[in-house]
Amino acid sequence: METIALRARWVLPITMPPINGGVVTIRGERIVGVGLKPNGDAKLRDLGEVALLPGFVNAHTHLEFSDLAKPLGERNCALPHWIRSVIASRKQQVSPITAVHAGLEESLRAGVTTVGEIATSPVGFTNPTNLPDVVWFHEVIGFSAARVDSVFADVLERLSNRGPAGHVGISPHAPYTVHPDLLERLVSLAAQRNFPVAMHLAESEEELQLLTENRGPFRDLLEERSMWDDSAFTKRLPVLDYLHVLARAPRALVIHGNYLTPDEIEFVAAHPQMTVVYCPRTHNYFGHARYPLENLIRCGAAIAVGTDSRASNPDLSVLGELRCIAQEFAGLSSQRILQLGTIDGAKALGLDQEVGSLGVGKLANLTAIPCDATPADPSEPLLHSERLPTRTWIRGRLVHSNSS
Numbered sequence: 451m452e453t454i455a456l457r458a459r460w461v462l463p464i465t466m467p468p469i470n471g472g473v474v475t476i477r478g479e480r481i482v483g484v485g486l487k488p489n490g491d492a493k494l495r496d497l498g499e500v501a502l503l504p505g506f507v508n509a510h511t512h513l514e515f516s517d518l519a520k521p522l523g524e525r526n527c528a529l530p531h532w533i534r535s536v537i538a539s540r541k542q543q544v545s546p547i548t549a550v551h552a553g554l555e556e557s558l559r560a561g562v563t564t565v566g567e568i569a570t571s572p573v574g575f576t577n578p579t580n581l582p583d584v585v586w587f588h589e590v591i592g593f594s595a596a597r598v599d600s601v602f603a604d605v606l607e608r609l610s611n612r613g614p615a616g617h618v619g620i621s622p623h624a625p626y627t628v629h630p631d632l633l634e635r636l637v638s639l640a641a642q643r644n645f646p647v648a649m650h651l652a653e654s655e656e657e658l659q660l661l662t663e664n665r666g667p668f669r670d671l672l673e674e675r676s677m678w679d680d681s682a683f684t685k686r687l688p689v690l691d692y693l694h695v696l697a698r699a700p701r702a703l704v705i706h707g708n709y710l711t712p713d714e715i716e717f718v719a720a721h722p723q724m725t726v727v728y729c730p731r732t733h734n735y736f737g738h739a740r741y742p743l744e745n746l747i748r749c750g751a752a753i754a755v756g757t758d759s760r761a762s763n764p765d766l767s768v769l770g771e772l773r774c775i776a777q778e779f780a781g782l783s784s785q786r787i788l789q790l791g792t793i794d795g796a797k798a799l800g801l802d803q804e805v806g807s808l809g810v811g812k813l814a815n816l817t818a819i820p821c822d823a824t825p826a827d828p829s830e831p832l833l834h835s836e837r838l839p840t841r842t843w844i845r846g847r848l849v850h851s852n853s854s
Contacts, residue, residue: 453477454846455488456495458502459821460828463808464792468827474502476814479845484808497818497841501828503788504808505563505582505815505842506768507795510648510705510727510756512568514546515539516553518760526737529654530667536761546570553766554581558850560767561817561839564796564805566703566727566756568621568648580849583815585799587621587648590628590636593672594679598632605636609643617799624650625692626660626668629682633695640699646800647696648703648727652689652710654736661687690714697721701800705729705756707746708738715742719751725798726751728790730774732758743779747786754798755790768795769819769832769839776833784829814846 454476461472463484475483475492483489515522515536522535543549550567557565562582569586588608592601609618622628622636628649640647652658659666664683672678693714696702700723704710707726710718718724726746733741746753755775757766764770768791775787796806804813818841821828842850 451478453492455492458497459499460501462501462503465807476846481812481814499823500818501821502818504792505817506561506791507564507806508562508757508768509566509754509795509798512759513550513553515759515761517549522761530656530671556766557582561842562768563815563844566799585617585619587619589621591623592632593627593629593677595629595681598629602635619646621648637695637699644700646701647699650705651692653706653708693717703727703798715745715749719749725754727754727756729756729758730771732762735762754795773833784833815844817842
């Protein structure tokens with residue numbers, strides 16, 4: 451088994467201080483050394499003036515929209531209006547599987563090596579070894595009480611088929627598409643099988659209006675599609691009620707969380723198996739109120755980063771999301787921001803023992819980004835430039851190289 455050593459101007463292990471002139475030694479699929487010298491008789495390859503860091507982790511995306519040339523709807527539009535555009539786009543799509551494959555290839559070019567994908571129909575997709583690893587969250591929609599049994603049976607069928615190789619999770623879509631009884635059953639199933647759960651929650655003001663008043667644009671949307679069921683909200687259901695249910699899952703991803711209140715943030719912080727996934731550029735596309743990132747960090751809540759999809763974002767670059775955060779939250783250190791797109795995403799997906807940082811025993815998933823020959827930590831310059839990853843390795847294999 452060949453052993454190689456990659457030397458870079460800077461090595462950024464993420465969970466350890468940056469190493470000037472560092473070396474990462476790889477044997478087969480795994481990292482066997484991180485330091486200033488190669489291990490043993492490893493073949494040394496000097497990468498030059500680059501920062502070498504773990505491949506980025508995209509904790510939340512919808513790759514089925516990766517064939518879109520631009521986001522749907524208009525900037526600052528209401529979420530229910532945008533969802534109508536999504537429904538229309540799905541009707542016109544020729545091959546979701548082709549779009550998913552294109553999204554994984556684009557992710558790879560952006561230095562992303564692990565993806566949390568909300569999968570509407572993963573069966574029939576084969577994930578080649580030269581593309582990012584995927585956690586397939588099977589999306590579930592069923593707002594009517596009359597359909598709870600049939601939808602749950604369909605979920606069991608999908609899970610029995612498993613679909614593509616990789617890790618599996620469950621995604622009850624959102625409060626406005628999943629009946630509370632169905633959510634309870636899905637979370638119980640996840641607990642029985644040790645699956646992670648991902649749910650869109652506290653995403654928009656229109657969602658909060660539906661939960662607290664049982665009316666508004668989301669109810670209008672459901673009624674026009676003959677999906678409204680009065681039994682779904684026999685009482686007012688605040689976001690905190692949903693968080694209590696999700697907390698029973700082995701791992702729970704609260705997707706977006708744009709409008710989490712201080713009490714809800716404290717609840718998440720008190721449950722370390724829960725992670726809020728922030729999608730910065732999608733958040734900005736809809737013109738939401740300032741994201742409660744500082745409060746989430748202050749309270750000690752787990753946070754990760756996702757790209758959402760090309761239906762609300764120009765690309766699938768996690769680095770682009772981190773650079774957006776760096777621009778908007780100047781008080782955060784560059785090291786903390788990089789964690790959001792690496793080790794924090796890996797923890798959210800339950801894969802932090804394998805990916806998300808550079809350490810002995812971990813998978814050799816890495817990406818290299820050009821950096822200036824500066825004596826200082828390059829984390830901040832990386833987040834305030836437009837330089838893109840030029841090389842990416844998955845399980846020790848160089849799977850993307852672009853020196854231009």
